[in-house]
Amino acid sequence: MNRSKWRSVGHELFTNGLGIAGLVIIVVFSLAAALAFLSPQDPNALNVMERLKLPSAAHWFGTDDYGRDYFTRALYGGRVSLMVGFASMILATGIGVVVGVVSGYFGGFIDNLLMRFLEIVMSIPSFLILLLLSVFLKPSVGNIIVIISLLMWMSIARIIRAETMSIKEREYVLYAQASGQNAFGIIGKHIVPNLIPVIIVGATNNIASAIMMESSLSFLGFGVQAPNATWGSMLNNAQGYIAQAPYLALFPGLFILLTVLSFNVLGDILRVGFEPKLIKR
Amino acid sequence: MRQLIIRRLLQTIPMLIFVSIACFAMVKLAPGDPVLSFVTPNMHAEDIERIRHNLGLDKPAYVQYLIWIKEILSGNLGYSLINHQPVLDQIVERLPATAGLMGVSIGLAFLLAIPLGLIAGANRNRWVDKLINLFSYIGISVPLFWLAMLLMYFFSVKLHWLPSMGMRTIGIHSVFDVIKHGILPCFVLAFGFLAVYVRYIRSSTIGQLKEDYVQIQYAFGSTKRTVLFRHVLKHVLLPVITLLGMSLADLVTGAIVTETVFSWPGIGSLGMTAVRGMDYPVIMGITLFSSVMLIVGNLVADILYGIADPRIKTRG
Amino acid sequence: MIRRKSMFGIAAVLLLTLLVSACSGNNAGTAPTPGSSNAPTNESQPKEGGSLIIAVGADPVILNPNYAGDRVSLTIDQALYAPLFQVNNGEKTFYLAESLEPSEDNLTYTLKLKSGLTWHDGEKLTADDVVFTIDKILDEKQNSFLRGNFTIGGKPIQAVKVDDLTVEFKLPQVSPAFEATLVQVSPIPKHIFENEADLEKSTKNKAPIGSGAFKFKEYKTGEYVTLERFDGYVGGKPYLDSITYRIAKDTNSANLALQNGEINVKYVDPQDVGTIQASNKFEILPYSEGRLSYLLFNHNSDTGVLGKKEVRQALSYALNRDELIQVAYTSNEYADPAKSILAPDALFQTNDLVSFDNDAAKAKELLEAAGVKGLKLRFIVSSGNKAQESISLYVQQKLKAVGVDVEIKAMDASAYGEKFTNPKATDYELAAAGYIMGYDPDAYSILFTSDGDANYSHYSNKEVDELFKQGASEADTAKRGDIYKKLQEIAAEDAPVYPIAYTKTIVAVDKKYGGLEEAVLKPVVIFEDLSKIYLK
Secondary structure (H helix, E strand, O other), X not given: XXXXXXXXXXXXXXXXXXXXXXXXXXXXXXXXHHOHHHOOOOOOOOOHHHOOOOOOOOXXXXXXXXXXXXXXXXXHHHHHHHHHHHHHHHHHHHHHHHHHHHHHHHOHHHHHHHHHHHHXXXXXXXXXXXHHHHHHOOOOHHHHHHHHHHOOHHHHHHHHHHHHHHHHOOHHHHHHHHOOOOHHHHHHHHHHHHHHHHHHHHHHHHHHHHHHHXXXXXXXXXXXOOOOOOHHHHHHHHHHHOOOOOHHHHHHHHHHHHHHHHHHHHHHHXXXXXXXXXXXX | OHHHXXXXXXXXXXXXXXXXXXXXHXXXXXXXXXXXXXXXXXXXXXXXXXXXXXXOOXXXXXXXXXXXXXXXXXXXXXXXXXXXXXXXXXXXXXXXXXXHHHHHHHHHHHHHHHHHHHHHHXXXXXHHHHHHHHHHHHHHHOOHHHHHHHHHHHHHHHOOOOOOOOXXXXXXXXXXXXXXXXXXXXXXXXXXXXXXXXXXXXXHHHHHHOOHHHHHHHHOOOOHHHHHHHHHHHHHHHHHHHHHHHHHHHHHHOOHHHHHHXXXXXXXXXXXXXXXXXXXXXXXXXXXXXXXXXXXXXXXXXXXXXXXXXXXXXXX | OHHHHHHHHHHOOOHHHHHHHHOOOOOOOOOOOOOOOOOOOOOOOOEOOOEEEEEEOOOOOOOOOOOOOOHHHHHHHHHHOOOOEEEEOOEEEEOOEEEEEEOOOOOEEEEEEOOOOEOOOOOEOOHHHHHHHHHHHHOHHHOOOOHHHHEEOOEEOEEEEEEOOEEEEEOOOOOOOHHHHHHOOOOXXXXXXXXXXXXXXXXXXXXXXXXXXXXXXXXXXXXXXEEEEOOOOOOOOOOOOEEEEEEOOOHHHHHHHHHOOOOOEEEOOHHHHHHHHHOOOEEEEEEEEEEEEEEEEOOOOOOOHHHOHHHHHHHHHHOOHHXXXXXXXXXXXXXXXXXXXXXXXXXXXXXXXXXXXXXXXXXXXXXXXXXXXXXXXEEEEEOOOHHHHHHHHHHHHHHHHXXXXXXXXXXXXXXXXXXXXXXXXXXXOEEEEEEEOXXXXXXXXXXXXXXOOOOOOOOOOHHXXXXXXXXXXXXXXXXXXXXXXXXXXXXHHHOOEEEEEEEEEEEEEEOOEEOHHHHOEEOOOEEOOHHHOEEO
16 A cells, blocks of 8 residues: 555545545535434424424425435434444445455465355345344344345455465565465464555445345335434335325435445545556456 | 255255255244144143144154154155145145246346346446446335335235236136236336346346457457347356256245235235244245245255356366 | 244234234224215225235235235135124124024024035035134144134034034134134135144145135235135125235335326335325225233343332323323324223223323322332333334423333334233233234233233233123123222223223225125225125
8 A cells, every 4th residue: 555556546636536426425425414414303203293294494305204304314314324334334444354365374284264155045046035134133223234245245255365365475474474474473473554545445335235135125114223214215105105206206315325325426436546456257 | 066066965865854844843943832832722741642642742853853754755845734725726726926926026036137237237327327236226225115005005006907916806707807906016126126136137148248358259259239239248148057047945935925915816916825824834945945045045046157168178 | 933923922812912913013993884974975886806905014824814914824724714693783793604592591503504615626615614614723633723612611513414514613612703713714615624643844835725705816925815706606796807915015006006006905014095085096094903002011020120000100190191192193083082991892892980090299199108219110012013113202201201111122023912912921021912813802802911922011900800701791781880880990900901992994995896795894804795896
């Protein structure tokens, strides 16, 4: 990791219109979600008289079928969606890095074992398992994060493994090994720092897919429980009112699209910036 | 070549065994006692134990697993806990709906992705590329269920052009009717696949255009179009074969959400109903079935790839 | 069905019981006279031919009336299997039966069948089939949940064949509710099931042979069940050629399909009525299913706090029934405020009772007097069930105002059903549910007697137990009426549950169909006799 690489990332990011837009969207959404408590409205307060009102000055996004302020709900919903995205990313990336590095560095039997295990996990249809687990386990944000992470670490583990294997062959690593440093020292000092670009790129893409998974899950009515909402569960509810109140379906969907889009765009830009050769992965 | 195929086939066997163990374990660990579905309120404890014995549930887990495998190999995937129908029958009955929907969507996406990907790759960073690129970014980022809702709103609610649910109109048995019902779900799925394929083909086109043979073709006086659609296409198609092989698994469970939104009577809807009703044998059956499809799909893809590109032989 | 079965097992007493959890999402209601509501009067002549498409919410579980417990199976069985007779507003309409006469001592009932009856396959339908059906219901090994109804005080009712067209039922003791029990029976063919070891798992159920107005033609799982006209139907040849039950799991797309003419008959939720009505293509028929929607207090919860009458009264005071109805059912147009535990279609029902409602100050006072502070309650809901969700959200908000914390615990439908019906479940206090118990008040005993099979709230009051016991064996109508009036008064004071509303079921029927009045709107199964419906 040298300074020029970071500079090249910065360059890619700020010369690309899409990149700037993506970054702005993510920052704005994260801030909005973090500051959701500033909204004067209670996201869960029912108000029968204010049911299904069109967007107006009082209710920027209108109200839902219980008369709850839709804008405030979207803020709080975004909080859960983004939190699940980030937390699953951290957990999944963590697992992926550990498995990938161990597998790639030590090779041999451990590598074989881990990779066979990975293949098995990959050959089970993940979405069905996701549904099943969310039924088995008590639906809570924590559980959802764990479940999503358990289904997402594989791709990053594979990339990290390949990358570790190539770094392992570099001279300074061979030298360190020859001079008798212990394996974990080498991994910590020489391997992991060099993996950072790959990790960042993989992590960015992981957030996008975690947010997508969480929304699909919530859309099907599993996932976070009432009265709390996520963008996905708001869409699930909006489905019942699509003829009367199509705006209920518009906002949450648009937010999911913009968020996932931004992370996908950023992931690609980072990849190009960090290491042009990664494009061909 | 034959060696490669044999080796891959042999590798598949332990995979299948492990996947079956995973499926079995999943259901074993699931909450609920399967004996209860045979118990009536007036039964004595010894009757319940007798049922447990008859079902083989008092045997050690590995014996139960072996019995289960034996049944599966003879084509018995068990019975639904809800309607007591054989699981295999239900899967087979739903398969055409899903396979048809997914097959058409993937085929459509594939056919459109080739020209779009090639054009985008060849015009890198020009406006055509940027447009296609933006479009494919949206394709991989849009929640498909949301897209489905929007399409349903416009075409079913507002315009009344297309039906909103199911696979056919009751009482009408025509292919045209099925197509009419299939347009929206097919579009949604194809849109998602298309974006993935386009990105893949675009980046491999960019890679191929740097190769020597392209320069040689230009030197021989070939036009850009000939180079692109005759020579580059051939090389680009190779990796795409792998993609198609992997899509085989999607034929089974790739459309859970889309099928649910459009009430399409396929395996995805079956799976959703089973999950909601905790119908373990059906869930297990679908999981096993699609895992097998995925493994076979990867196998087929690898073999095709090997045939097309002999250099790959050395790959473990 | 791991869970579901055990739930049926316990609930086993009336089909109604399972509707407690199975259909608390649906809305049912008041006009106490089925079919009398706004069914259209119609001058045009009935035409023969045509088909009708009815939306149902799920795949049928089993097309055999001895086992059908879910709404969809019951609905389809209604067309497939003719009943012996039906009762509307206390009046019997005879189908397979010609008459049913009790003996002087009310211990023997003689059922006469009409002559010349046949099954869909042309075989004769005789007394043998009726006796066979009852025997199979009583056979413990056959696991029919109707069995509980056919035992009185632990002794079975006996069915004896007298001749080909006559069956005698011998009761172990006087039971005014016997007719209500027999209403639920539709005979199954002996010649088909005779040699089947397990009727429930029999493959014969896949292509059922019945005696109803329409015979089985085709079933595609997840898509539809199609029935076609049965010319030998006891009620006369049906007008329509076929009936199709369209399996529409997603309400939203099914509503669209209704408006696009792909579905002709469908239940509609109150909030969707406006949209459907606007198209002016549908008759909107609200009718009572005799359903009470209520808030369940689990007296048995591990905190034990709801065992106290004062606490239950306080919680009731904290709520506002009219508001609750607004939240859950959009308006009171399709839900009448409820005070009695009996639904309006039950004999001797009265809504002129004390009620604890809408007085937060009083609620706080009572809680304080009972020495309850910082109360935390757990409210279980079946996820995806809109009505339950609304009620739980409302209750959470209102109880918060009197200092009671409500935690909403959503679970999947089968887990919910299991917990709700499990007498030992002590880890929740509140649930939203509903029941449809039919017209005889004795049926309600399973819900409110101390050892009742479906006493999910674990209410226990010796006086109530005694009154139910008296009512069950009292042959004098006036005296019986007094007993049940008294019972309702005690139950209102005790607040074992919080009655919310008698909900109406709303059915939308395409205007191109006639004969709706003759077909008679019926709880749970939509129409009593589909043979009367025709294309205008």
